Amino acid sequence: MSAGHACVDVYQGAVAALVPFLVAERSYGYAAASGIVLAASLLSSVVQPLFGVLTDRRPMPWLIPLSTAAAGAGIALVGAAGDYPATVAAVALSGLGVAAYHPAAARLVRTTVGGAGHTAMSWFALGGNIGFACAPLLVVGALSVSGPAGWWLLAFPAALGVFLNIPRPRPAGPAAPGTAGAAAAPSPEDxxxxxxxxxxxxxxxxxxxxxxxxxxxxxxxxxxxxxxxxxxxxxxxxxxxxxxxxxxxxxxxxxxxxxxxxxxxxxxxxxxxxxxxxxxxxxxxxxxxxxxxxxxxxxxxxxxxxxxxxxxxxxxxxxxxxxxxxxxxxxxxxxxxxxxxxxxxxxxxxxxxxxxxxxxxRRLPEPRAGAEPAPAEAEAEAETTPAA
Missing domain, CATH: 1.20.1250.20 (MFS general substrate transporter like domains)
Structure with a gap:
């Protein structure tokens, strides 16, 4: 999951790294360049709670690889975009993929690991940090290849991320901590x-x-x-x-x-x-x-x-x-x-x-160690885990 997170968050950093290339090749002004960044950041951040609501209503582990593919495809399609609206639309597609990925993936990390989950979540977050930091290297390396091939090289991390994030059946054996004990009721909301x-x-x-x-x-x-x-x-x-x-x-x-x-x-x-x-x-x-x-x-x-x-x-x-x-x-x-x-x-x-x-x-309460997920949700999401 951490490696898959890196493959997604590389596209958050790639948008800013692409701006100098777009300004030089397509003569975009500062306002146009900021519009591209805004399209990506708004969709990748503001829309995330909406996808969170969807995953709360029904576990959707398939959304994780699908959103990974959308994040990479959007950035790769920037190279094929012929005009400014098409470029913004391609970047928006990538931002939408990033937005759909994070709530579903973070939720799956927590329900799979069970317990407090802070150590697992820290590794998951580290993957995102690494991906974001590697984005400029990816953009410079890929676009050093002339022609459309360079743009399509930008989709390589997404292809790897889809493989890492495909849900696979969990081997039979003891249930993961926090997913067994379906009778356990979740803590009340605060x-x-x-x-x-x-x-x-x-x-x-x-x-x-x-x-x-x-x-x-x-x-x-x-x-x-x-x-x-x-x-x-x-x-x-x-x-x-x-x-x-x-x-x-x-x-x-x-x-x-x-x-x-x-x-x-x-x-x-x-x-x-x-x-x-x-x-x-x-x-x-x-x-x-x-x-x-x-x-x-x-x-x-x-x-x-x-x-x-x-x-x-x-x-x-x-x-x-x-x-x-x-x-x-x-x-x-x-x-x-x-x-x-x-x-x-x-x-x-x-x-x-x-x-x-x-x-x-100072006024935050410490929840009891590892609040349990709702029983039906835990069972549904415990059936599959992404390969990593």
């Missing part, structure tokens, strides 16, 4: 805690999206040059991968809510270090800040599923998609503040937002 958790995820998203968008420019403004900006961005992404895995381990020791609180408390000084420490230490602080912001990432998904145990798909769609999209809307505000004052001034609120997330997380 909508207030889920709403508070959603606010925490939005705040976290504003901080990370703000850093990832502007850290390269900020380092260059401080005299680091383009290479230094790229190194800072790499440190940020490397820290996010490490934090994703670390979150599952820390949650096993401290519990999920405690880990989330401590991570946000640690993120505040790390973000401040990015803005105020000398340039060589900025790389260290960027990596530490990303790690602290990504420690809660997979834990927040499983917490949301436990707060809405009868609607795990909806919870996954909100925590993985909608709240991330809403958090990204802050980037234009940061840019406007940077134009009006300075980039450092515009980024200063990011040092306080982790403390706001910490304050919100």
């Amino acid at each position: 909508r207030r805690a889920f709403l508070r958790l959603s606010l925490v995820v939005i705040v976290r998203s504003v901080v990370f999206v703000g850093l990832s968008t502007f850290i390269g420019l900020y380092v260059r403004e401080r005299g680091g040059g383009e290479t230094a900006g790229a190194v800072a961005l790499f440190a940020l992404f490397a820290g996010s991968a490490g934090g994703t895995l670390l979150g599952g381990r820390l949650a096993s020791r401290w519990g999920r809510v405690t880990t989330v609180r401590r991570a946000y408390a640690a993120a505040a000084p790390a973000v401040a270090g990015v803005l105020f420490l000398p340039l060589p230490l900025v790389y260290v602080c960027a990596s530490l800040a990303a790690a602290a912001l990504y420690v809660p990432f997979s834990l927040q998904v499983t917490l949301g599923q436990d707060y809405l145990p009868t609607r795990m798909g909806t919870a996954s769609g909100v925590t993985l998609g909608l709240t991330v999209s809403v958090g990204g809307l802050a980037s234009p505000l940061i840019a406007a503040a940077a134009d009006a004052a300075s980039l450092r001034t515009a980024l200063l609120p990011l040092t306080l937002l982790p403390l706001a997330a910490w304050a919100l997380a």
Whole structure:
């Protein structure tokens, strides 16, 4: 499932990586280029809760390979698109595939593993981080091949992902933890805690999206040059991968809510270090800040599923998609503040937002270890697991 996740999320990063090629080859302006990115991001994030609702009503394991194929086909069809509307439509198809994949896949990870599931979810999230980070390499490598063949090479990860994500019968044997015991009733919903958790995820998203968008420019403004900006961005992404895995381990020791609180408390000084420490230490602080912001990432998904145990798909769609999209809307505000004052001034609120997330997380309850999925849903989804 983690490898399959990488094969899907590579297409989230591929859209931004394709923009320079489209601007150069098709003479798109900045507004047209931003429209392409917007089409992908809105569909891949905002529509996710709708697919979550669908998977809650009826388990659809076949949606996982189908959505993987759609994500890859959409990006490959960008090369065949003759005009701007066709290009937007192709990118939208890819975004729709990404949106359909995440709630169904995250839900299946949880119901298959059973229990708290934070370690499994951290590996699943790590796959997505790796895929996103590899997207620029895929685009540059594929489009170095001239002609239509280069564009169709972009579909290769999707072909691999379809194979990894095809549902296959589970071998006979002991039932997976959390899927046996069909008599176990799911925990009651805690909508207030889920709403508070959603606010925490939005705040976290504003901080990370703000850093990832502007850290390269900020380092260059401080005299680091383009290479230094790229190194800072790499440190940020490397820290996010490490934090994703670390979150599952820390949650096993401290519990999920405690880990989330401590991570946000640690993120505040790390973000401040990015803005105020000398340039060589900025790389260290960027990596530490990303790690602290990504420690809660997979834990927040499983917490949301436990707060809405009868609607795990909806919870996954909100925590993985909608709240991330809403958090990204802050980037234009940061840019406007940077134009009006300075980039450092515009980024200063990011040092306080982790403390706001910490304050919100203090009132989050710790669900009982591993809320069980609804019995009928567990049995339906336990019959098949994707090959990995």
